[in-house]
Structures are given as structure tokens and as C-alpha cells.
Amino acid sequence: MSEIRETESERAYRVLRGNIIDGTLAAGLKLKVIPLKSQYNFGAAPLREALTRLVGDRLVVQETQKGFTVAVISAQDAQDVGRVRGLLECEALRESLRNGDDAWEARLVAAYHRLRLVENRAPTEISPSDLEARNAEFHDALLSAAYSSWLLSLREQIYLHHERYRLLSRSNPNLERNTPAEHAAIFEAALAREPDLACTLVTEHINRTTEAAMKVL
Template sequence: MSEIRETESERAYRVLRGNIIDGTLEAGLKLKVVPLKAQYNFGAAPLREALTKLVGDRLVVQETQKGFTVAIISVQDAQDVGRVRGLLECEALRESLRNGDDAWEARIVAAYHRLRLVENRVPTEITQSDIEARNTEFHDALLSSAHSNWLLTLREQVYLHHERYRLLSRSNLNLERNTPAEHAAIFEAALARDLDLTCTLVTEHINRTTEAAIKML
């Protein structure tokens, strides 16, 4: 079977989206095609396609006669995004925990194990991108038995916006938080199929991230 190759516009979308989320492309930055071509070595047409798609994700804003701009971040937006992510995540969690079979449980165990491995390493032994990828993998695994495509699609979109604030919160060197312990508690509650406790723990986990990000704004 031949591999499905990523198109240049898809690659441009993925790279730009990642750089918006991690703050490389700062909030409010004007996104002009010519400088982006030089910075990323993508063609003009793929970049325009990527930017248009990012407008649909609400990570980029397009204004008539003004072009494209990275969506702003703010205290009000952080609170709103965090609240909506909590609502969507809890609904998806309840459905996933009710539907989850042995394969779902195995996915959670594997994802949590991979996350715990990087959380227990010293920073010099692991890249930040690995930590972020495994964190996302764990949270996605928890919801993987929810059967509502609309619910999961909306949650994914809001999750990406909340990631901007989560990564911002990690820059707070004075943050007193035991994230591995939070993940461990969520993991145990999910395996026990305790819907209310899992939802409560995940909501608190999201709220702590939002509060930490707000302190940095």
C-alpha cells in the first residue's frame, strides 16, 4: 500500500498552526505571505491555503484590506476557552467512560505510561515537544470512546486554543503545581469508570492551567 503524502499546503498548515500555538508566531502578529515564504520556505499558494484554514480554526483573523493576523490572547479569552473546554471535555469523558471497552482501557494505560516516563525525566533528557505530544496523547485517549464526531471536533478546536494558554502557563517558573499527580489521579479515576470524579479532576486540571496562564498575561 502506498503512503499518503502530506501536501505542501497541509504541511504549511500544520507548521503554522504549531507555531501559533507554541507562541513562535506571537499573538497580534501580521502574517504576510512574502516574509512567511522566506521564513518557512513554502510557496505562496500553499501559505494562503494554510492561512485560510487557520482562519476557520479561529487561530488567525482575516480583515478586509488588512490581511491576516495571529488571533490575540487575553484574560477574558483564556477564561472563556478554559470554561468551554471543560464543558466539552466532561461531556466527551462521560460518553467515553460509558462506552470504553478493553481496547480503550489499553490505550489509556499505554498513553499514561508514555506520559509518566517523560514527566519523571529531568528536562535535559527530554524535549518539550515530546512532553506536549504525550500530554495530548493521554487526554485524547481518555476521550477515544466517545462516539459523537461533532463533540470531538468541537473539543479538538477548543483544545488547540487552550493549548496556547497552557504553553504560556509553563513559562511561569514560580508555578507551584504537581501536574504528574494530577494526571495520575485522572488516570485512576478513569480506569475506575468513576464518571463524576474523572470529570471533576479534569475540570480542576483545566482550571489550574487557565489560572496559571492568566497570571502570565
């Protein structure tokens, strides 16, 4: 029985986390267990465990006698999250470029190819979920040869927070950006093992997302 509850708790955590990141559960929303049970068909105990984990991720805030609330978003937070992601991602990228072997390069090439397949589709044919998954896969592949597990863990957490702002930035009707070209430049710099150039391009890539999100906040 405990194994089933643990599996349900993990699933509840992943579903709630995804819905916070994509905005289905809006910033500032009160998260009450009974309504969540009806909405998601999870048990009360797994939901409480999931919410507690999300507090640790800083995607949910818990206040005494007030319960759980989806963490708010703001221009100031977007700027801070983007800055920290850039710092962590560049350090991990430098490690990865130093340590990457043939297997790392093959993984990166494959991830970039899968991303390009989606990016090359007509806008009406692009599945947002496919694009998000392949974008994350590409950025993960870039860093996959970094040896510091702490660095990668911290970067993964900040990536999720920046993802909230990246998805928000797409609601900007005046957004003019050639994201495929940005990915191509990062990919070429990484393959050429040029850490300074790759870090500059990644930082600019992240900053453009942050700036676009700030314009709609």
C-alpha cells in the first residue's frame, strides 16, 4: 500500500509542478487539498506530500494557518532568476565542454537534430509540449558532461523557475526573436569547444527570454 501511495505522490508532484510552470495553476492561487482532490483525482496524503516538495522547490509557498499558495511571479523575480540561471548554466557549460567525450557529442547532435525537426515545422503544426520537451533536452545535453552534481541540481531547479517566465514571454504579441538561430549558434560554439563564445551566446539567449517576460508582467 505504501508503494502505491508513494507512486501517486510522485505523479501528483510532477503534474502539479507542470501545471504551475505552464500557468494552469496561476501565480498566487490558493492550493486547497479538497478542491485539488476533485480536480486531479489524487488522494489527500499524496497531494500534501507533493505540495510539501513544491515548497522545497520554491514553486509553492506555505504560510502558517493560510495553507499553500502558488509562488508569485514578478519582473524583479524574473530578472533574478534569469541572472542566476545564466551564472549556473555557464559554469556547467564550461565543465561540460572540458569533459565532453564522443558520447556527449553524439547526445548533443541528436538532441539538436530533434529540436530542429520541431522548430522547422510550420507554426500551426508545432506542438507546444513537443517544443518544450525538445528545448529542455537540448539544453540538458549541452550540460550533460559537467561533473558537479550539485551544480546540475541547482541549475535544474532554477531552469524550472525560468521556464515559467519563458512560457509567459510567448504571450508578448510584439515578440520578435529568431530562437532557432540562437540555438544553432549555441550548438556550433559547443561543438567547436569554444567555452567563452558558448557562454556569451547562452547568456544572451537567457537574457532575451527574461526581457521578453518582463515586458508582459
